[in-house]
Amino acid sequence: MSRHASAAHSQQTRTKRKWPWIVLAVVAVVLALAIWLGVLAMQVFRESKQVQQHEQKAMSLVTSFTHADNMSSIAKLSDQLPQVQQETQAAEQIAHGSSWNTLAHVPWIGGDIQAVQGMTSTLNSLMSQSVPDLVHAVTTLSDAHLANNGNQINLQPILEAQPAIEKANTSFQEQVQQYNELPTPHIEKIRSVYDEGHEKINTIGTTVNRLASTFKILPDMLGADGPQTYAIVAMTQSEMRSSAGLVGSVGQLNTDNGTIKIDDFRPNVQLGPYHAAQHTDDEWRIFNTESPLHMSLDVRDIGAFPDTKRVAESVADFWHNDWHDQNTKLDGVIVVDPVFLQMIINVTGPITLHDGTVLNGSNTAEFLLNKAYINYPLDQTDELFSQVAEQSIDQMFGTIDMAKLMQVGNVLGQAASERHFSMYSFNADVEKTIKAAGFTASTPDSEQNPTVGVYFNEQNPSKIGWYLDRSSKITSKQCNADGSQSYHVEYTIHNTLTEDELAPLPAYVAGVTRSWKNRGQGLELTAIYPPKGGSISDLTITGGNHTDIKQEKMNGKQLYTSVISVMPGETATISFDVQTSPQAKSQLKIDQTPLNKPGSGTDVDISSCKTK
Template identity: 25%
Template sequence: MAIGLSQEEAPPVAAEPDPPMRRRRHPLATGIAVALVLVVAGLVGWIALRGYLARQELYAALPAAHGIQSAIVSGDLGSARSSADELQKRAASAASLTGDPIWRAAEIVPWVGPNLAAVRTAAAATEQVSSRVIQPLVRVAATADPRTLALKDGRVDLAPLVAAQPVVARAQAAFHAAAKTLDTVDTSATIHPVGSAVDRLRELFAEATPAVDAVGNSARLLPAMLGADGARNYLLVAQNPAELRATGGLIGSVALIRADHGAISLVAQQAGTSIGPWTEPVAAIPDGPTGLFGQLIGTFIQDVNLTPDFPLAASTASRMWTSTNGGTVDGVITMDPVVLAALLRATGPVAVPSGETLTSDNAVSLLLSEVYRRYPDPAQQDAFFAAAAAAVFQRVAQGGTDGSALVSALAAAASSRRILIWSAHPAEQSILATTSLAGELPVSTGTTAGVGVYFNDSTGAKMDYYLDTSVAAGGAICRADGRPTTRVAVTLTNRAPADAATTLPDYVTGGGRFGIPPGSIQTRVAVYGPSGGLLAAITSGGETKSAISGTDRGRPVSVFTVTLAPGEQRTVDVDFLGMEQTGTGVSVTTTPTLPGTGATPDVGAESAVGSIAVDCASVVK
């Protein structure tokens, strides 16, 4: 007999646990992981190496880029071509290093990608400029050297300019396309070294833009304007800054110049006093400038440029000429004795029929001051001015003048707004309108207030030879709504001798004919504010200044009068509220004036504009 529980009834006995099993990696998986790490490391190293090499290539290209401009200016076209080849080689290498599929694929990686894209875009833009802009322009420079474009026997050879037109047009378009591509880079998503490099490249593009556009616009405009497609007639108006007008000076004399297939000739000359006046405006004048400057801008040729809107003034002067003399006028060009002085640096001294010798050193003082002592009769003065201008024109036209010096003199005069050009042909005027040569009203942007300060003589004499002008401007945000305030400070000084009333001719002082004491200077100042803005305040010495206010093409305008005895100085502050701007930047355009000391001003030296800090406590809010 069995004793105890049966097998079925016995409780289960706990089994001993199995020892833990070790997971073993498959050799293939391990190999793949290692390979991936190596591949990633290799790719990172590959990209880093190529980025480093691209950086080196771009840095190595800088000396070549700087060398091109200096070589062209000096006329060493061989060196210019060599530098251009070096620049293209370096830029192409940098673009190749950053443009392969691996680099492009890596641009999708967060954080790293935007930096790689920025470097690639910068390299590509540099390569495009070197191959499609600089190389073609250097080739054109070899066949269109400024020295070969100089007048010879009264004619300019237009063939090089005509041949250069399509090349230069393509180069100009390529430059702006490259600049536009560079602007697409979001530097806020890049590290500082990359972002700062892109910003610097943008600055270089901005610095080069005026030169590229000058070449491009010249190639597009000059052949037709010089009569390649048929004769052209231009009015050359001489402005006298001793009696200021907004665009530079009273129109003292007018010459008709003809350009026919490159041949340039002086057809006729007239004193401004022989044209008009009219009892009614010769052309429709907008209400804005009429309200600010009166009917004179449409009835007297001497006053058409009381308005700073040069296209309006030029078209009105053109109508006055044709109303008096018939014919057609294709454009208007301004100049003044300061421009003549610049041309005389290129031509050398020129003898005037009256016996004087005109030089770059004495042109301004002789034509704007001494002439009034020698010739009290205005008719004699006009004859002297006409003879001087004709003598310089004939010297330039006969040839023999260094073309580079001549072009440099004209470019310097244009940069200081002493040469302005208007074309009666809309297609040409649309190109000119993009340049400072057009003399357009100031232009504002979303961050910058474009303002203008213009001077018109109200003495009725030639005292502005002794007027010193100074302009300063600044901006600040002083309002809760964020709208910026722009302040313009205009300072005028009468530097005439203390005894001017007795030592200067009545023709210079005005002799009190218009109620201004002899020796004093009376000036009407027009200050133009930003587009869409509001005139906020006009003060002088802390007191409100009386003024005429109005608008001109959407710009607020303040016109006030300042009268100064010899030695006196006065400052007037004008405040504008920007309604379309969000920033405090200010860009100022002014009438080109004389230094107020009788010294010959430097052509090309733009009117200096100072900076001022705007005290919000003094701002009208």
């Protein structure tokens, strides 16, 4: 063997001998790293229990604040805030310790760690900044004297408190949004705390936003800058129309610097002679020419327009040309339904009708939507609605204090979000405030806050709407690369009438049809709108009977229409996929013809997708 070959062989031998040691060294390092990470993980796991305990303690203390429209809840939270802050600060400090910060960068588990850190920071910011600011603003206002003589509200304290309440609400909503954007934790102990916090702060956030919105619109509505006249349009969804239902009566609200006066409601039989409201070619084609009922679009039918602005414009037309004259002032229009009146009565207390019937916070809607048509002569039904509307709205602002104002404010906010209450001002500056506060109902008009619109118009002249139970489910499918989100929506309408219930119903309730066999039929001209900047696909209707689905345009917006029939006992389900605009900042919601009860009737599953 040559010298060179011998040297090469020797070098190869030494190299071979080194490899086992290198491998062992790498294995040793990996094992050491794994042990170190395991120790850190065990420490974090132990500390996660402490985080859980601190956050659960904090959440239990703020439970009373989930009813933020109640002054006693505000006072209770004010006393407990130092302890709440102590708990959230402790949780945040633990979750940002060195072990947590290290594991936050480890694949898989790092997402959970970051979620917990974000959760503790957000909750601590809420309890240290936003909530104290809100509590201070509200408690300061509670010391003010709001009630003047009779039905007059002292508006000055509300005007003075507006900036502080708005600032606190803005901060609160930003923190809630940050919480909602956190990734959902996988660790069960942490996820349970996350879910509890998510539910409670979103509930509080919704209530706080309603109150702030109400405080924003009240001064203008109540004449802070001069006398205001609003027409109050009472609709009944026992005979559904897009915005709520058939117009039963119209009243008048006059306000001036907090003084409130309600004039008599006039039933629709006194609002003739009937003639069509001003309408677009699209509206006439969809609601008259192509609809089975060939709706006349007179004052009774103006609720067919799904935008409150269009309802208000129609009322103004009738107001100036039929009911009054061109010089009679009209500043805006308010739309209410029986469910709104029930919600108000639940706050202000029972009312008694002329015949001694007592209505309260649980039986008013059923009475006005169903029992009145069965138990009273037909020519008295509109008068009954007028009595309830006058008394309940009169009580709404009578002898007011901060506690009552907060309850009324929450009711107004909830009712507006569910279309039981809506309003429009012909003053562009005032309307801008009302619209921004969420009090002007409209078809989908925001790319950032996406909605789909589902609206019904009864084509069987009847009061069958009371028996139509509606519910919906939104399921998120995926977040798309362009920032848009995909959902699946199912919307169900069920005719709850039984044969035994149907038999004794008068024709006015069961339906004035040419064929006896169609008694009790729900015959719904249905309009479905995609979200602004988004789309609807794979639209199908199963169950019951329906006409072909048509793609339409009305007043510049795309929609889909079909006439759906549900006989007693039948159920129809509308299914479709939705893609939002890439600009969407919140989860998809459904805007719909208001239900027969408070609530949206919507089940939401958004577990697979988070907003940006």
